Amino acid sequence: MRRPSVFHRDQGGLEIKMTPMIDVVFLLLVFFVWTASFHAVEYLLPSSLSQQLGNAAVIDSQAPPPEVEFEDVIVRILWQDDHVVWQVNGQDVLSLDEVKQRLQLVAGIKTDAPVILHPDEEVAVGDVIDVYDISRIAGFDKIQFAIAP
């Protein structure tokens, strides 16, 4: 009678244990790949007017100009020569960084002053949201849009 070799016995044992392990590892791999979300998480920019019902969010700029209060901060977002130009209270501002500095300066004095954004038609939504965002960062509570019908 031949004694089974140690080598053969070991190899057989290894084969039997290997296959289910590969199965399980594969399944785990598939499981994690599928459950991993490749979608970026979405956040919301709330309109600060949501808490104050009845406060006009949209100012009709075709109508007789509303009396511009001294405290209003009007940010115009203009589209000139294929790039974006900003104006804060009528003064040209060259960079978004500078807009931020000016807004922070005003916010330091009075945060309840409304910021009125008046973007040109051609300005991309992303650029408008940038200004909206820095107004929020600066600490303003009321951010409104001026819209010509």
Next chain:
Amino acid sequence: MTPMIDVVFLLIIFFLVSSHLARQETQLELDLPEASSGVQVEVSTAPRVVINVTEFGEFMLAGRQVTAEQLQQQLYNRIRKDGRELEVRIRSDRNIAFAKVRPIMLACAKVGIWNVTFAVYQAMEDPQ
């Protein structure tokens, strides 16, 4: 034992994948603007209308393309049903002109909705 584990695993994966896909279907993939002051979306049952604005400037409401007039009419119908607490969430591509989003805001203002929010992606740092 092993085949049973296999089957159980497959069932788990099947249900997870199907629920995952069902959730993805509700959101149109858009290149949203970035902002760093965004707040997390709260899970709530408050009435809400999500308006998608595609990169071609089309308005998508509940999976269908609508015109600005239809949008205003539908918002008006919703407000009669749900009241003025209705939230309008604008999911807009970041590169389209503001003129495309303006009619939505105008329609909201006309029917008296003030709770308008923008969906954004969280920016890694302050916008420069």
